[in-house]
Amino acid sequence: xxxxxxxxxxxxxxxxxxxxxxxxxxxxxxxxxxxxxxxxxxxxxxxxxxxxxxxxxxxxxxxxxxxxxxxxxxxxxxxxxxxxxxxxxxxxxxxxxxxxxxxxxxxxxxxxxxxxxxxxxxxxxxxxxxxxxxxxxxxxxxxxxxxxxxxx
Amino acid sequence: xxxxxxxxxxxxxxxxxxxxxxxxxxxxxxxxxxxxxxxxxxxxxxxxxxxxxxxxxxxxxxxxxxxxxxxxxxxxxxxxxxxxxxxxxxxxxxxxxxxxxxxxxxxxxxxxxxxxxxxxxxxxxxxxxxxxxxxxxxxxxxxxxxxxxxxx
Numbered sequence: 001x002x003x004x005x006x007x008x009x010x011x012x013x014x015x016x017x018x019x020x021x022x023x024x025x026x027x028x029x030x031x032x033x034x035x036x037x038x039x040x041x042x043x044x045x046x047x048x049x050x051x052x053x054x055x056x057x058x059x060x061x062x063x064x065x066x067x068x069x070x071x072x073x074x075x076x077x078x079x080x081x082x083x084x085x086x087x088x089x090x091x092x093x094x095x096x097x098x099x100x101x102x103x104x105x106x107x108x109x110x111x112x113x114x115x116x117x118x119x120x121x122x123x124x125x126x127x128x129x130x131x132x133x134x135x136x137x138x139x140x141x142x143x144x145x146x147x148x149x150x151x152x
Numbered sequence: 153x154x155x156x157x158x159x160x161x162x163x164x165x166x167x168x169x170x171x172x173x174x175x176x177x178x179x180x181x182x183x184x185x186x187x188x189x190x191x192x193x194x195x196x197x198x199x200x201x202x203x204x205x206x207x208x209x210x211x212x213x214x215x216x217x218x219x220x221x222x223x224x225x226x227x228x229x230x231x232x233x234x235x236x237x238x239x240x241x242x243x244x245x246x247x248x249x250x251x252x253x254x255x256x257x258x259x260x261x262x263x264x265x266x267x268x269x270x271x272x273x274x275x276x277x278x279x280x281x282x283x284x285x286x287x288x289x290x291x292x293x294x295x296x297x298x299x300x301x302x303x304x
Contacts, residue, residue: 041262042255092247099248100255103194107256110193150302 006144009073017061027130098131158296161225169213179282239294250283
């Protein structure tokens, strides 16, 4: 069986997972350090989804790191299927959360008579950007693993 | 080669494409019959994406209808690849547009001191719901065609 770069158990996959963990943690931190996030539905949704993505990516980063160290990648179709489905679901949810947040921030910045302090709003903006980067890496992981799936 | 239900050139695919066309047209109509949509970035984005989805789905519905009638489905890998990539890109864009619109509508409905007339806002809400239904059908099409792709 040929090795797909970026699939589970390779060092490229480890970097992707690490990137996802870092970007989603950054998104969560930038969002929740502001005290007003719970008054907007989209921001609460982003925090919820990031709370799901961080443990998922972190666990898979640990698995990948371990697989690289012992040079024995996971190749059970059942486990890979769970990883692929989880990746796809989380990447769709992350995209929805990131675009909701971005559009709400845009509305808060541009609306007439909005009372959003520029410092707080730019923090929300950075959070949305981090979430989009995290979505991008998550989509890459999902695609690589989906590519590997039929060859098992 | 086994026939995948819902892939290009079957009657299930024709129904999916028809559903996408109907839901995205409904979404576009509900959004653009209101006169204020161009003052919100998310709503302009939804209108743009729906303007891309409608001709794409309509063309493929025609192709599917023709294939069903002449009983000769398209099986060139190159054409199928273009359809799969287009479906995925459009389904990602539709999801982003739908969730942006939904979150902005939610913000407009719940924000203090918002001046959104209930009639207009509920129309935006229906538009977002139609866009999400259109995304759902588009994702189904993309999955079925992706499933067919390795067997060619």
